[in-house]
Amino acid sequence: MSRLFGAVRQNGYVVRDIHAAMDHWAKVLGIGPWFYVERVKTDYFRHRGADSDVEMSIALANSGDLQIELIQQRNDAPSMYKEFLDSGREGLQHMAFWTTDYQGLHDRALSLGYRVGHEGQIGGAHGRFAYFDTELHPGTVIELSDISGGKGRFFEHVRQAAMGWDGSDPIRPIK
Structure with missing residues (x-):
């Protein structure tokens, strides 16, 4: 449990082949079902303060209360996902904390010296997310995600x- 952010609710894995990753997690590890979005539509996405037209696919499943997110970036637009892959890595890229007080927790993190690496919004004002540029060692990027709405x-x-x-029915496409 983080004294600042609360419980870790999601581990996010950046992968080069999301279909192979879903297959592995479902068949080898027995985790699923996977809710798969081929093309995520963001309201906006910014990388290091500049708009970015990132295209990505995601898949979500749970293992107990921990959500597993698989992310495959589909283009070369700037993002922390691309930076991670370009550094030669694939796998655990972030851990996410969920909140219904997004702005309050976001502002508190910034006041403590956290910097936003990339951020965006999916499905309206209650679908905001921010990835803080705090990676001190692999796999410790922190995502803050607003769950006060439909998400x-x-x-x-x-x-x-x-x-x-x-x-x-291990893979369940979402339109």
């Missing part, structure tokens, strides 16, 4: 689907 309800749906999952 929070969707995340709960993903968690519920994982409870007692029998292995059937």
Whole structure:
């Protein structure tokens, strides 16, 4: 438990082949089902303060209360995902904390010296997220995600689907 951010709610893995990654997690590790979005539509996305037209696919599943996110960037637009891959890495890139007081926690993190690496919004004002540029060693980028709107309800749906999952219908595309 982080004294600043609360419980870690998600581990985010940046991968080069999201289909192979979903297959591995579902078949080898038995984690699923995966809710897959081929092309994520962001309201906006900024990398280091500048607009970026990042294109990405994501997949979400839960292992208990911990959500696993797989991310494959589909273009060469600036992002922390691209920086991670360009450094020769693939795998755990961030851990996320969820909040219903996004602005308050975001402002507190900034006041403590955290810097935003990239940020965006999905599905309206209650779908904001920020990745703080705090990586001191691999896999410790911190994401802060607003779950006070529809995203929070969707995340709960993903968690519920994982409870007692029998292995059937392992990949569930979301339009």
